[in-house]
Amino acid sequence: MNTPQSMMLGWGSLIVAAGVSYYYAKQTIVERRQMQEAEGKRPSEKLDWRSRIERQERQASSTQGTSTAPASGVDTKK
Template sequence: MNTPQSMMLGWGSLVVAAGVSFYYAKKTINERRAVQESMGQRPSEKLDCASFLLFLHCL
């Protein structure tokens, strides 16, 4: 049977693992975006909601 201590340990380790994986994924994504922007393959400005909806309508 699960004791409160084992439940805390399980959930705590899950939260820590998720946080670490999020940190490394975010770091990798930001590095890739910086490389794409320096190569001119990524637009530097962000789309607003209206232009995104117009883009979806054209598909």
């Protein structure tokens, strides 16, 4: 039923299929990252987690501007 040849053929085809899928997925990911970097949506430099948090906080504060709503989202007017 499961001869050594059939098992080798099955595992070999599985490994080849996984390798081909990995190759095409990696190409797609690299292309998407390059497009995002060209559009300015993705930073090109590597940041540690502290720098990323600081950058997100600066972006959040610049997009909010001067908001009068409470941060918790609870309405204090009654």
